[in-house]
Amino acid sequence: MTETLGRLTYPEITGQPEALAAALQQCAVQSDWIDRYLASSDYDEIIFIGSGSSYYQSMTMAATARLWLNRPATALPSSEIYLFRRQNAVEGRRYLLVGVSRSGESTEVLLALESVKDLAGWTRCGITCHEDSSMARMVPCLVSPLGKERSTVMTKSFSSMTYMMQAAIAKAAALADMEQELAATAKASRDNVERADRFAQRLAGQGPFSRYLFLGMGAYYGLSQEAMLKVKEMAVVWSESFGTLEFRHGPKSVVEPGALVCVLVSESARSYELKVAEEMKQYGATVVLLTAREGADTAFADAVFVTGCPDSTDEARAVLNLPPLQYLGYYTALSKGIDPDSPRNLTQVVKI
Incomplete structure (x- = not known):
């Protein structure tokens, strides 16, 4: 099946x-x-x-x-x-x-x-x-x-x-330098997608989680919203998205053992975002980091996906965050016996 x-x-x-x-x-x-x-x-x-x-x-x-x-x-x-x-x-x-x-x-x-x-x-x-x-x-x-x-x-x-x-x-x-960085993103995409497939399959295998929470800031805030939607659409599980630092102002009350907290880590605000992630780890969440580079400061996390292009700006490598998030929705759906091709109540084009 x-x-x-x-x-x-x-x-x-x-x-x-x-x-x-x-x-x-x-x-x-x-x-x-x-x-x-x-x-x-x-x-x-x-x-x-x-x-x-x-x-x-x-x-x-x-x-x-x-x-x-x-x-x-x-x-x-x-x-x-x-x-x-x-x-x-x-x-x-x-x-x-x-x-x-x-x-x-x-x-x-x-x-x-x-x-x-x-x-x-x-x-x-x-x-x-x-x-x-x-x-x-x-x-x-x-x-x-x-x-x-x-x-x-x-x-x-x-x-x-x-x-x-x-x-x-x-x-x-x-901006010739940004054009060069974007070209590097396209070149890195194939390796990124292949690694994301394996990463998300392993991560989904650890679930299901009680709730799925995605955090991002700057150019990554919209991507965290999209991650929330992908898991919700494909796997029909409850998921939410917040600004990373804003999450500490009330919403973090839902964090408990069994929750998945995924942080899209920017280089612009890396130290602040990782502090939030560490705090969620202390509350018992399974913490996943998407980051341009792995280091001693990410060792606390349960899983780390390295997007690639560490020398590029956050914006230029933004789309490299998407494959592991999309695959997470896909494999979570499969683990529940749900067809990600046909989400419940949804159509490809929404008309009024």
């Missing part, structure tokens, strides 16, 4: 190296899009919008844009623009609204883009995996060539779209 489960999801997680390489090449093909939108000084602020996983990857896109482009950038759920635009966008400012949608068919992102079509000060564009989608016909889009998926949950589409937007941002900002 288990041999028939996850037939779509597994190869899509495994196919990330090729998807990243294709996304990087596509940025050169679509350099005009990058110049027209991300490199333009015509906007006061960039707003990335998406729903579900697309919203979570928008968080990492926005964090990268703020740092590398040195300009205001925000991530919002699509519905916040469609239904609560005035509460989220100040009149008189010039906005670049970037729709983020794997399928390009999500009702909420289409409604949000349509809602500002005739408003002064709003320019629209998007990023998707389907060049013939409704969104791609509505606005000019970056397209991840190998991001298309048959499974319901987002895996390689999330990685490739996030990575592609980061590569576009680096090119728009003329």
